[in-house]
Amino acid sequence: MRVDLRLIAEMVSPGSRVLDIGCSDGALIDELTRTRGCDARGIEIDMAEVTRTVARGLPVMHGDADADLQHYPDRAFDFVVLSRTLQAVEKPREVLRQMLRIGERAIVSFPNFGHWQVRWQLLWSGRMPMTSVWARPWHETPNIHPCTIRDFFVLCAEEGYSVERWLAIDEAGRKSPWRRFSSLANLFGEQALFQLRRA
């Protein structure tokens, strides 16, 4: 299992109701179901992935973050997870609102556009940055809403979400040591992982 998914799994309390948005092969819901006794379900946009995952006996429905969250009732879940997807949705702010409407808590991970390599490339070459995290050219990328760790803190403040936990992680998903200073995390963290709660 991806290291960042392992980190997310550890944030989820045993026995919770969990919705994993963009669950791809269902690794997280499988892990949460088997080892934490969770009622974990998924939404996935790629139909081939949905087919494979349902065929493994995991509850996944075809759908996407922008269109399908509105159909769930308030507080249907304890945790709603969105990993590495926020930057690719059409309306990130609305998706977050929906997540914290249908869930008590939201766990969100996203690649950090504030990383020093990204800043440096844009400054130095004057072109859209391409790094191992931001690996596709601007005209091919599905990532239409990149943001930085700082941007995300600002959005949470604007929306009144309380940030219960946050950490910067490297590309492989390991924790980086920038926890104390968000400006350093914003410079050196390749990805970020947040746990939010409705204030």
Place this chain on the structure above:
Amino acid sequence: MDQGEPQEIQHQSARFAEGLLLDCGEHLPELVVAYRTYGALNAARSNAILVCHALTGDQYVGETHPVTGKSAWWDQVVGPGRPVDTDQYFVICSNVLGGCMGSTGPSDKRADGRPWGMDFPPITIRDMVRAQKRLVDHLGIARLFAVVGGSMGGMQVLEWASTYPEHVFAAVPIATAAYHSAQNIAFNEVGRQAVFADPDFAGGQYYANGRVPAAGLGVARMVAHITYLSEEALNRKFGRKLQGDAILKQGNLALFGDIFQVESYLQHQGSTFVRRFDANSYLTITRAMDYFDLAAEHEGDLSRAFAGTHIRFCVISFSSDWLFPTAESRAVARALNRAAANVSFVEVETDKGHDAFLLDEPDLHRILAGFLAGCARHAGLSA
């Protein structure tokens, strides 16, 4: 017309002398439910799967058909080692109420010795499900492990989940919808009018005449069969291919007769169908489908049909199905979301149209097997 005399075959059945109160308010004086079972019921009586058949299907889901001699209608799905594995599950399939394979229907005789014909009361999908529930009770099964069905069978699955939520663990509605659309009602009506227009229909009392409304029912089947396919599948199978030695060129154009292959294919579908199916049953069952509107039974809100449900759902549609398009399955899945139900939803990519659920669709079979295996783990059924 050779009818194949379906009435002569003794179908296995359960008889309920108390009859059945129908949605229309009428009380059927006696209820007979013809059924077949496959596999063995376990000691806990917890491994039963009810398969619900479609409009023209019947209870012979897993064996050669006694009337037509054709192989089981869901041969690739139900059987030993198949997705609905009869080595593991106890599979029940019953002929729907209103049908013509042994369950109470319009070809049965009433107390005065005359067949019901068109006097058979209008029935609903819920009536069919109530009849199935009697059978399931009769077999001593408190909770079905799963209810599975495609098309009209899928309507029954949804109705089961809504009417008897405590008696179902998992539900698999395939290629179906929570209501019958105007387009589908329209096609059914064309079929019914074709039956009515056949002089041999004789107001529904054709049984005594030794003739059946074969032409009308045949046309009904031909129209319906087109709706079960897709343009792509028809093109792939037939295109503009000609029949036998027909040649299309100037000076040699015939107005009638078998010219295109697709025509003789449809005619064959029509003529074989009338040998095994009763016209009054066709009228009764198509009407039951038309009446189906699960949301209307719940103040117009489909999610209320599933409020508080603990059933695990797997909703499956097919990309080229225009009779029950994916959008309608998605609407069911979203209503289940609104009820916070546990739902999987997949669209299978295929060009085979609505009929895909009956055909060789490896993805469908993988999904079914995997979903049931996952549910078996949650139900503590796994070996």
